[in-house]
Amino acid sequence: MPRVRLEREIMADRERVFGLAADHAGLARLLPGHFLSVRVRSRRGGVSVVEERVRVAGRDMVMTTRQTATPPRMHEVVVLGGDAKGSRIVETYEAAGRGTLMRVDADIRPGGLAGIAAALARGRVRDGLAEVVDGLARAAEGGRGA
Numbered sequence: 001m002p003r004v005r006l007e008r009e010i011m012a013d014r015e016r017v018f019g020l021a022a023d024h025a026g027l028a029r030l031l032p033g034h035f036l037s038v039r040v041r042s043r044r045g046g047v048s049v050v051e052e053r054v055r056v057a058g059r060d061m062v063m064t065t066r067q068t069a070t071p072p073r074m075h076e077v078v079v080l081g082g083d084a085k086g087s088r089i090v091e092t093y094e095a096a097g098r099g100t101l102m103r104v105d106a107d108i109r110p111g112g113l114a115g116i117a118a119a120l121a122r123g124r125v126r127d128g129l130a131e132v133v134d135g136l137a138r139a140a141e142g143g144r145g146a
Contacts, residue, residue, distance in 0.1 A: 004106040004126045008133050011099040012140035018072035018093050020140055021102070024050050031135045034128075036060065046070060049080070056132075057124035084109055100140075104133060 010017050020026065028038040036053040043049075046069040053062050063082035069075050072093055079087040086109040094101045108125055 002108045002125065004104070004108065004129055006102075006104040006126070006130055006133055008102050008104075008137055009096055009099055010102055010137040010140050012137075012142075014093045014095050014100045015072045017100045017102060017136070017140045018075065021091055021093075021136055022067070022069045022071070022075040024048075024052065024067065027136075030139050031132060034132050034135065056128035058128070079109075102133065102137075104129060 020030065024035065024038050025040055028035040034055050036055055038053075039051045041049045041051055041064075048067045048069075050065050050067055051063075052065060053060060055061075061083035063084055064080045066078045066080055067075065068078075074093070075091040077089040077091075079085050087107060089104065089106040092103045092105075094103075106129060
């Protein structure tokens with residue numbers, strides 16, 4: 001399983017960064033080039049089940065995810081079904097200087113999406129995740145996403 005780790009200092013407070021990142025339905029509006037469609041199937045407390053179509057590394061993936069939010073410090077996404085089934089992404093948020101340090105630790109399983117394996121070998125998935133984090137950072141810092 002390929003592992004990806006990203007860190008990004010974002011010049012916005014932790015609550016704002018977490019609020020944008022953990023709101024997947026909002027990410028579809030904020031980053032439409034990456035979150036093609038998002039449908040929240042259920043929500044109970046800090047746990048949601050979400051159907052989503054995302055674009056990472058130039059590949060469209062359809063999946064059902066369980067998302068657990070622990071405001072404002074952690075957001076975990078586990079892929080329950082579809083492309084990349086078994087993958088896990090953990091985002092953590094720490095106050096850092098005048099902003100927030102966002103860490104993304106991802107264990108990606110290619111699943112049934114044959115073309116993603118080649119993209120993983122070239123590091124394109126890491127670059128794709130970095131594009132999402134950069135878009136989120138721009139939005140949190142007051143600009144528009146991507």
